Amino acid sequence: MAQGVNIENFSFWYGQSQVVKNISLSAPVRQVTALIGPSGCGKTTLLRSINRLHELHPGTRAAGRIAIGEEDIFSAAVDPVDLRRRVGMIFQKPSPFPHLSVFENVAAGLRLHGLAQGKEIAERVEACLRKAALWEEVKDDLGRKGALLSGGQQQRLCIARALAVEPEVFLMDEPCASLDPVGIMRIEELIRELKHDYTVIIVTHNMHQASRISDQTAFVLNGELVEVGRTKEFFLAPTDPRTEAYLTWKIG
Amino acid sequence: MTNRRKRKALGLLFEALCVLAASIAIVVLALILYYVFRRGIGVVGFVFLTSLPAPVGVAGGGIGNALIGSLLMVGLGALIAVPVCIAAAVFLDQNPASKLSAFVRFATRVLSGVPSMVIGLFVFGQLVLRTGNYSALAGGIALSIVMAPVITLSAEEMLRLVPSSQREASMALGASKQQTVFRLVLPGAAGGLIVGVMLAVALAAGQTAPVLLTALTSRFWLESLQQPTASLPVLIYHYATSPFADWQAHAWGAALVLVTAILVLNVTAQLSLGLSNRRR
Numbered sequence: 276m277a278q279g280v281n282i283e284n285f286s287f288w289y290g291q292s293q294v295v296k297n298i299s300l301s302a303p304v305r306q307v308t309a310l311i312g313p314s315g316c317g318k319t320t321l322l323r324s325i326n327r328l329h330e331l332h333p334g335t336r337a338a339g340r341i342a343i344g345e346e347d348i349f350s351a352a353v354d355p356v357d358l359r360r361r362v363g364m365i366f367q368k369p370s371p372f373p374h375l376s377v378f379e380n381v382a383a384g385l386r387l388h389g390l391a392q393g394k395e396i397a398e399r400v401e402a403c404l405r406k407a408a409l410w411e412e413v414k415d416d417l418g419r420k421g422a423l424l425s426g427g428q429q430q431r432l433c434i435a436r437a438l439a440v441e442p443e444v445f446l447m448d449e450p451c452a453s454l455d456p457v458g459i460m461r462i463e464e465l466i467r468e469l470k471h472d473y474t475v476i477i478v479t480h481n482m483h484q485a486s487r488i489s490d491q492t493a494f495v496l497n498g499e500l501v502e503v504g505r506t507k508e509f510f511l512a513p514t515d516p517r518t519e520a521y522l523t524w525k526i527g
Numbered sequence: 528m529t530n531r532r533k534r535k536a537l538g539l540l541f542e543a544l545c546v547l548a549a550s551i552a553i554v555v556l557a558l559i560l561y562y563v564f565r566r567g568i569g570v571v572g573f574v575f576l577t578s579l580p581a582p583v584g585v586a587g588g589g590i591g592n593a594l595i596g597s598l599l600m601v602g603l604g605a606l607i608a609v610p611v612c613i614a615a616a617v618f619l620d621q622n623p624a625s626k627l628s629a630f631v632r633f634a635t636r637v638l639s640g641v642p643s644m645v646i647g648l649f650v651f652g653q654l655v656l657r658t659g660n661y662s663a664l665a666g667g668i669a670l671s672i673v674m675a676p677v678i679t680l681s682a683e684e685m686l687r688l689v690p691s692s693q694r695e696a697s698m699a700l701g702a703s704k705q706q707t708v709f710r711l712v713l714p715g716a717a718g719g720l721i722v723g724v725m726l727a728v729a730l731a732a733g734q735t736a737p738v739l740l741t742a743l744t745s746r747f748w749l750e751s752l753q754q755p756t757a758s759l760p761v762l763i764y765h766y767a768t769s770p771f772a773d774w775q776a777h778a779w780g781a782a783l784v785l786v787t788a789i790l791v792l793n794v795t796a797q798l799s800l801g802l803s804n805r806r807r
């Protein structure tokens with residue numbers, strides 16, 4: 276079941292340096308929220324806080340609240356390993372498991388969490404590959420190593436892999452950064468499909484992409500949230516002068 | 528532009544010297560192989576590989592028990608060393624910056640520089656003297672210590688080749704650290720791990736001192752792990768230094784068998800490493 280994400284007064288430190296500063300932002304359920312901002316402003320850090328992937332680095336500290344649905348992800352009752360199953364993540368660099376076949380890449384999460392057995396695995400794998408718009412291209416050779424696909428296919432494979440464990444939220448960190456225009460178009464189409472069933476938060480450096488696929492856009496600068504609004508209004512009539520400067524390439 | 532010509536000439540000279548130095552290694556190996564092959568080939572045959580050594584002056588006889596003894600002790604050594612060393616490598620990989628890791632790495636590097644004679648002496652003092660007999664078990668333990676640094680250091684390197692992006696992808700899928708190790712890191716590095724083990728086995732198979740001091744030798748078939756046990760390197764050592772021509776000939780035959788085994792292991796390791804690199 277899709278869930279919204281509610282970030283309240285969230286801050287994050289690497290050692291002494293604070294890279295996310297008291298950000299409050301809510302990503303509505305079944306909508307696409309785009310995070311934009313110059314390089315190094317803390318977008319990836321914020322995104323990786325939502326599945327608590329960043330606390331794996333030593334010396335980091337977080338403060339504030341992030342809720343998925345009603346549940347505070349930092350509460351003692353939440354196991355971060357379990358949380359990460361509920362939050363799908365797509366990385367900038369496509370990262371299929373290279374020693375596994377296309378089929379096994381998608382099945383990995385099913386097997387890991389015991390979500391399906393026997394024949395059901397094959398059905399679920401097919402369904403996920405279809406949903407990720409990859410089935411037609413790989414159905415004749417599911418035994419091929421995942422790493423042998425093209426970059427765009429690999430990224431869709433990663434989406435299929437994430438879909439298999441039925442996450443509530445999708446986090447995407449510049450998922451199109453290494454793709455060609457056709458690959459980008461396919462991922463964008465896919466994201467538009469995904470938002471019917473999932474909440475999507477996507478980091479992108481491409482303003483056009485943000486305006487094409489997102490319902491809401493948030494602008495982050497030096498770790499602070501400068502402005503957030505409905506995407507149409509955000510790009511047409513930004514209220515903060517810093518946003519306007521960024522959109523016209525004066526910052527970043 | 529004499530300067531330029533000078534630089535060019537120097538560059539050529541340097542390159543030629545490098546090629547020469549590199550060729551020396553190849554020439555030496557080729558000479559050894561040629562020599563061992565020429566002297567040994569006439570001796571090696573089915574009877575030679577499957578018979579007990581014959582007394583001086585008696586025709587026939589072979590290296591069957593030494594062959595089995597070597598296989599057993601090297602296998603035993605690998606059986607002990609592989610799980611421990613791969614587990615250690617996993618620890619190093621998971622805790623790269625910890626104090627314990629730094630210490631383990633240091634100790635491993637020192638161990639790899641300890642003369643194998645000293646390793647043999649250590650096991651001799653700790654096991655052979657205490658139990659009162661030379662044994663295949665002691666030999667296997669000594670060889671496991673010889674293999675340990677090679678396996679640990681190569682395994683750590685192979686595990687490190689699994690990029691952090693994939694580990695993060697695994698964690699992001701909801702895998703725990705242990706699951707990530709067992710389902711992603713170890714299977715992903717399996718090819719490289721096997722290569723490291725093969726090289727360690729090849730190294731251990733040729734070691735003389737550690738088995739001489741721990742398993743001694745034997746003229747009989749192996750019956751238990753608690754007995755003195757023959758091995759190829761020790762047999763070669765004894766036969767080659769004996770005054771009898773037929774024993775010396777057998778030393779060449781045994782050397783040919785041993786060198787061939789080591790060569791095959793190394794070549795297989797090299798080939799499979801090349802293959803797995805190309806697949807990445």
Ligand SMILES: Nc1ncnc2c1ncn2[C@@H]1O[C@H](COP(=O)(O)OP(=O)(O)OP(=O)(O)O)[C@@H](O)[C@H]1O
Nearest residue numbers: 289294312313314315316317318319320321332480
């Ligand atoms: N593991 C880390 N340890 C210490 N500092 C880090 C670490 N990761 C990121 N930083 C720092 O935190 C800041 C924010 O980094 P982050 O990756 O979140 O930026 P970003 O907005 O995603 O940038 P980009 O658009 O280039 O991906 C940067 O100044 C970066 O140098």
Ligand SMILES: [Mg+2]
Nearest residue numbers: 318319320448
């Ligand atoms: Mg980033």
